[in-house]
Amino acid sequence: MSHLDTTLSDTLAHYAIQFEDCSHTGCSLSAEETFRFVKQLKAMRRLARSMEEEVAIHRITEQRNAQRSMLDHEAGRKLGQLVADPEGKIVRPDFTGGRR
Numbered sequence: 001m002s003h004l005d006t007t008l009s010d011t012l013a014h015y016a017i018q019f020e021d022c023s024h025t026g027c028s029l030s031a032e033e034t035f036r037f038v039k040q041l042k043a044m045r046r047l048a049r050s051m052e053e054e055v056a057i058h059r060i061t062e063q064r065n066a067q068r069s070m071l072d073h074e075a076g077r078k079l080g081q082l083v084a085d086p087e088g089k090i091v092r093p094d095f096t097g098g099r100r
Contacts, residue, residue, distance in 0.1 A: 008047050011040075 021027075029037065 008044055008051070011044060
């Protein structure tokens with residue numbers, strides 16, 4: 001069992017097939033093979049944890065972007081209410097201090 005593919009799912013599938021075959025024919029692992037297998041399982045666990053953290057970060061980022069978009073929309077709406085004159089005229093703030 002010296003297989004560690006570049007993708008976690010392929011590696012897990014490989015081991016599942018090997019162990020499924022062992023369930024029909026019977027097999028045993030030497031101490032060295034067991035050590036390598038445990039080492040590979042630990043590497044796969046680290047890879048899985050890293051992928052889980054990456055997905056969590058992406059989900060948090062998407063949620064924050066959605067919230068930011070909603071806040072921007074609401075802020076724009078409120079600003080529009082503050083700037084619009086009740087008589088329907090648009091009041092434009094002059095930030096230049098009268099200079100042009």
